């Protein structure tokens with residue numbers, strides 16, 4: 317354990333806190349990561365990793381393990397009234413990534429692999445340690461930590477330069493910082509089960525749409541083959557203390573949608589829950605930061621929740637490291653909220669719309685779901701441009717920070733990535749700009765065939781000079797989180813001077 321004073325106190329060891337801890341440890345920052353629970357979660361919870369999460373975690377040395385443990389689904393079977401439609405999943409718009417698929421893996425496994433990576437870097441999560449109070453002054457934060465089984469008299473006081481609340485939807489850091497968490501709760505109650513199921517084709521996700529709503533099966537793999545999600549037939553809440561839903565109850569819901577064609581058995585986890593849609597008014601208060609569910613919670617539609625938290629962490633970690641090293645200037649830390657809060661808001665909107673359509677009891681929407689969707693779905697499945705755009709958004713590869721103060725375009729025309737990619741791929745990028753994610757591409761490096769992202773792996777700034785086929789050059793300064801900070805075209809003094817100015821201001 318790091319002795320007081322430390323650089324960063326991370327409160328919460330869910331996927332967000334663990335990702336932040338790995339990045340900070342790789343950057344040599346002195347951290348402590350605490351969690352009030354005795355063990356990491358063993359329920360599946362978030363069940364899928366998006367391509368962009370796999371990319372950023374690859375830079376931290378975690379993704380190979382995740383991919384080996386996970387399950388790739390390539391299509392969704394849409395069960396309509398009179399037929400089953402196969403809709404390819406993530407088959408378009410993802411040409412510039414090594415991970416063009418949704419990786420199904422339970423959150424428990426994701427956390428296990430992150431924690432193992434952290435342990436490999438010499439950091440242990442301090443469990444059964446709860447943050448109970450936090451104060452800050454101009455130079456540091458002071459946290460009060462309660463160790464399980466002890467009273468206030470034994471509380472530990474720890475000083476750190478910064479504290480990050482990765483402590484989930486009921487964040488203590490957010491509450492203590494007085495940051496509002498406005499939003500609402502959806503009226504429906506949901507049933508979730510990880511179980512075995514007979515009557516479902518393996519290797520695909522399944523959706524059963526009806527006037528009542530949508531029943532979904534995802535190929536989870538572990539701790540059970542399937543994850544099921546459905547709306548409960550009654551909105552009446554289970555009385556406090558009542559046992560969780562039974563397998564019979566879940567089976568009855570499944571029968572409603574499938575007409576009895578799917579039989580459940582051997583459930584590993586059954587739960588029911590309500591869903592909230594809330595966003596923190598600020599992501600920063602002085603030396604305190606919020607990331608992950610502490611900053612935004614929303615519906616699971618689109619599998620964005622955990623993934624957005626992981627990327628909050630990756631955006632924040634290197635900025636904290638630079639602030640601690642005294643490089644990057646006083647405004648660098650402000651760019652965390654400026655860049656990530658719009659993403660959080662967009663995710664709330666993105667997950668809300670399809671969710672409302674899937675769950676609405678409005679007669680018009682019910683009619684559309686049961687009668688119009690069988691006609692529209694096959695046409696939508698053929699709309700390649702629309703699908704590519706959708707996958708680009710859901711995969712989180714489309715996230716960028718063009719409006720950020722950290723994104724500066726130097727002179728020269730924008731680079732068309734197609735030129736750079738030797739025409740191998742039908743890329744839809746019209747031109748790369750500062751703030752965009754650096755696309756991935758196969759490269760030969762030191763005689764080995766590899767990928768650009770693998771060459772640039774690790775949280776550090778990289779300067780990439782790319783000689784284009786026509787003899788011109790493109791220059792990209794790539795941030796430690798894989799986004800372009802500064803770029804210019806051609807071998808010109810103005811571009812080089814702009815680069816020097818950028819480095820001086822933001823990199824130090």
Ligand SMILES: Cc1cc2nc3c(=O)[nH]c(=O)nc-3n(C[C@H](O)[C@H](O)[C@H](O)COP(=O)(O)OP(=O)(O)OC[C@H]3O[C@@H](n4cnc5c(N)ncnc54)[C@H](O)[C@@H]3O)c2cc1C
Nearest residue numbers: 328330331332351352361362446447483484608609621622
């Ligand atoms: C039933 C269910 C199903 C879900 N399904 C999906 C899904 O399909 N897809 C998806 O993307 N997301 C899903 N989610 C959401 C997903 O689990 C969260 O988005 C994700 O866990 C957020 O990670 P986090 O690290 O930000 O917060 P959390 O995972 O909530 O971690 C916060 C940690 O902080 C600790 N903590 C809290 N307060 C303190 C304190 N005062 N002191 C010390 N430690 C503290 C907690 O013990 C916890 O370990 C689901 C969630 C649930 C509950």
